[in-house]
Amino acid sequence: MVKICCIGAGYVGGPTMAVIALKCPSIEVVVVDISVNRIAAWNSDQLPIYEPGLDDAVKQCRGKNLFFSTDIEKHVSEADIIFVSVNTPTKTRGLGAGKAADLTYWENAARVIADVSKSDKIVVEKSTVPVKTAEAIEKILTHNSEGINYQILSNPEFLAEGTAMQDLFKPDRVLIGGRETPEGRKAVQALKDVYAHWVPEDRILTTNLWSAELSKLAANAFLAQRISSINAISALCEATGANVFEVAYAVGKDSRIGPKFLTASVGFGGSCFQKDILNLVYISECNGLSVVANYWKQVIQINDYQKNRFVNRVVSSMFNTVSGKKIAVLGFAFKKDTGDTRETPAIDVCKGLLRDNATISIYDPQATEDQIQRDLATNKFDWNHPVHLQPMSPTAVKQVSIAWDAYEAAKAAHGLCILTDWDEFKELDYQRIYDDMQKPAFVFDGRDVVDPEKLRAIGFIVYAIGKPLDSWLKDLPAVA
Numbered sequence: 001m002v003k004i005c006c007i008g009a010g011y012v013g014g015p016t017m018a019v020i021a022l023k024c025p026s027i028e029v030v031v032v033d034i035s036v037n038r039i040a041a042w043n044s045d046q047l048p049i050y051e052p053g054l055d056d057a058v059k060q061c062r063g064k065n066l067f068f069s070t071d072i073e074k075h076v077s078e079a080d081i082i083f084v085s086v087n088t089p090t091k092t093r094g095l096g097a098g099k100a101a102d103l104t105y106w107e108n109a110a111r112v113i114a115d116v117s118k119s120d121k122i123v124v125e126k127s128t129v130p131v132k133t134a135e136a137i138e139k140i141l142t143h144n145s146e147g148i149n150y151q152i153l154s155n156p157e158f159l160a161e162g163t164a165m166q167d168l169f170k171p172d173r174v175l176i177g178g179r180e181t182p183e184g185r186k187a188v189q190a191l192k193d194v195y196a197h198w199v200p201e202d203r204i205l206t207t208n209l210w211s212a213e214l215s216k217l218a219a220n221a222f223l224a225q226r227i228s229s230i231n232a233i234s235a236l237c238e239a240t241g242a243n244v245f246e247v248a249y250a251v252g253k254d255s256r257i258g259p260k261f262l263t264a265s266v267g268f269g270g271s272c273f274q275k276d277i278l279n280l281v282y283i284s285e286c287n288g289l290s291v292v293a294n295y296w297k298q299v300i301q302i303n304d305y306q307k308n309r310f311v312n313r314v315v316s317s318m319f320n321t322v323s324g325k326k327i328a329v330l331g332f333a334f335k336k337d338t339g340d341t342r343e344t345p346a347i348d349v350c351k352g353l354l355r356d357n358a359t360i361s362i363y364d365p366q367a368t369e370d371q372i373q374r375d376l377a378t379n380k381f382d383w384n385h386p387v388h389l390q391p392m393s394p395t396a397v398k399q400v401s402i403a404w405d406a407y408e409a410a411k412a413a414h415g416l417c418i419l420t421d422w423d424e425f426k427e428l429d430y431q432r433i434y435d436d437m438q439k440p441a442f443v444f445d446g447r448d449v450v451d452p453e454k455l456r457a458i459g460f461i462v463y464a465i466g467k468p469l470d471s472w473l474k475d476l477p478a479v480a
């Protein structure tokens with residue numbers, strides 16, 4: 001029986017291994033992690049992450065050919081194929097701080113592999129890493145253990161949260177990079193054989209190591225670039241009276257452009273887009289390509305601009321101050337159908353409103369109170385280190401409270417900001433919300449959730465990103 005061990009039981013390690021176990025009953029899969037709590041949760045009825053369809057998959061194979069454990073050494077030493085799916089956050093200090101990837105977690109994992117391996121291993125980079133990481137990992141492994149053959153493969157993951165299970169069941173492509181040697185090709189074939197259990201052969205692409213590593217960074221950069229492009233246009237739409245959703249529809253109808261990833265928003269969030277672009281910027285700079293680096297930096301600058309613009313719209317609309325005013329925030333997760341709040345634009349928007357001394361009441365169907373408070377108290381870039389390495393009880397921000405539903409959040413509020421595209425926000429009784437709010441009642445829609453005209457008919461003053469402005473907002477500055 002082939003044995004797989006995955007180091008890192010997070011958003012990628014958990015779902016990807018559950019799908020491998022489900023689709024390959026003849027393979028034993030063990031997911032290991034340094035976090036005792038996370039592993040305990042994977043072994044319980046309350047999985048550590050919310051992802052539609054994940055519970056079912058885990059329940060079907062846990063205890064049969066899928067296991068979760070903290071005994072990293074045992075399972076690494078027994079495995080034939082080791083996936084490494086640990087965090088690769090942005091460095092917070094030292095050389096490359098604020099840009100380069102912090103490979104501490106990866107290096108620690110590699111050192112454990114080197115320490116405990118007694119047989120040949122295929123080591124698979126599942127984490128998103130800078131180009132040439134495989135070379136560094138190879139050095140750590142070969143310099144620390146004798147007589148063992150390691151084949152390093154790059155097999156980046158392209159799943160998106162909220163749709164992870166369907167992305168894994170039906171991937172657009174699986175990408176495997178390996179050394180162009182007989183041993184390298186054999187390792188690539190071994191990993192191909194795993195995916196071939198359910199992925200059609202023509203969707204399994206093989207490349208050299210560096211192409212695979214770079215393709216992952218490039219894919220995320222291209223996706224984020226589309227969002228920043230449409231968000232840049234959204235500002236122009238507000239200035240001209242065009243509607244960004246009509247523009248996106250018209251632009252996306254061109255089959256060369258396509259309709260996806262053209263939804264204007266308060267900004268992209270999530271653990272990877274910003275981190276991976278910063279990484280690309282850093283690699284470009286390190287290779288002396290400053291023009292290339294500056295080009296990609298713009299994608300992040302537009303994203304920051306969009307979040308700032310939203311905050312400024314809120315403050316300027318509400319008579320240039322939100323001091324002491326209650327603002328309801330609907331949605332804190334970085335997108336719908338996930339409880340993940342990493343790099344969510346809601347953090348920047350809430351921090352912006354808090355700087356102006358607002359009082360905030362937040363409702364999100366999945367994000368927990370503890371996580372929200374932690375996010376608002378954490379410095380930029382510290383968030384993406386494992387939760388167990390972060391302060392256990394960060395000081396709660398006292399102007400922030402968490403509500404159990406949207407109506408409670410909106411009660412007596414002056415303004416309401418929609419920051420995540422949860423479907424349930426479309427179905428709310430906005431008349432009831434209006435009746436309970438202070439007047440004039442403002443709605444700021446950062447996610448194309450509400451129909452501004454319907455809300456205006458109720459009496460709200462509405463700002464919706466990229467859509468024609470209320471007469472009240474027309475003369476106010478978009479960016480203060």
Ligand SMILES: NC(=O)C1=CN([C@@H]2O[C@H](COP(=O)(O)OP(=O)(O)OC[C@H]3O[C@@H](n4cnc5c(N)ncnc54)[C@H](O)[C@@H]3O)[C@@H](O)[C@H]2O)C=CC1
Binds near residue numbers: 128159
């Ligand atoms: N979250 C996502 O949707 C996607 C993430 N990725 C990439 O996958 C990688 C992992 O991301 P996530 O799963 O979101 O991170 P995560 O933070 O959810 O999970 C990483 C896990 O690794 C564990 N860990 C860290 N060092 C360890 C070590 N030495 N030994 C054992 N366990 C260790 C941590 O405790 C944590 O539970 C990152 O490189 C990310 O860029 C790629 C595609 C999608």
Ligand SMILES: O=C(O)[C@H]1O[C@H](OP(=O)(O)OP(=O)(O)OC[C@H]2O[C@@H](n3ccc(=O)[nH]c3=O)[C@H](O)[C@@H]2O)[C@H](O)[C@@H](O)[C@@H]1O
Binds near residue numbers: 161162268271
């Ligand atoms: O490397 C990663 O971590 C993953 O990053 C993204 O996946 P994810 O961040 O989970 O979610 P997306 O659906 O890409 O959304 C990212 C952010 O962009 C926003 N977005 C997305 C699409 C759009 O048109 N407009 C827009 O504002 C979302 O609301 C969200 O805040 C990519 O889509 C995945 O392919 C990739 O594997």
